[in-house]
Amino acid sequence: MKEPDAGGGTTGPGGGGGVTGPGAGDGTTGPGGGEGAAVPDGVDPTAVPSGTGCLECEQAGGWWFHLRRCARCGHVGCCDSSPARHATAHFRTTGHPLVQSFEPGEDWFWDYSTGELYADGPALAPPASRPADQPAPGPAGRVPADWARTLR
Ligand SMILES: [Zn+2]
Ligand SMILES: [Zn+2]
Secondary structure (H helix, E strand, C coil): CCCCCCCCCCCCCCCCCCCCCCCCCCCCCCCCCCCCCCCCCCCCCCCCCCCCCCHHHHHHCCCECCEEEECCCCCEEECCCCCCCHHHHHHHHHCCCEEEECCCCCCCEEECCCCEEECCCCCCCCCCCCCCCCCCCECCCCCCCCHHHHCC
8 A cells, every 4th residue: 555645664674675685584583583573663662652442533522433543653543444544644644654553462563654553562651552451442522422432
């Protein structure tokens, strides 16, 4: 998938230009890796999450289903099953393709630019997820009673 103005992908810094090669098996690479491809460059492990809920939904008074956290800048946005899909919007406007699930117990990464799912990735700055007692969908009090009908 090509986003003409996304900026990130093909020309970005690093761009996966063979940092260590595709794990050609010279022993030393990847401590305990071994399960598929590694998360591409473009992750900032020091970026703190923008909050415990979707940044734009909090501002607009909206609600979300599940949360995704940008692995580059820490932006927290709502997933594609949510009404506003702010995580995808963040990728479109910033060119930050990598997100990690911000749901408790989930640590997979997703690359919007390639549609690739990574079961594992670098440890990002805590918290790694929204508070476990925060409801999904959320936030409490703003989810319409018929929310299930609006899911995509
Ligand atoms: Zn949102
Ligand atoms: Zn970002």
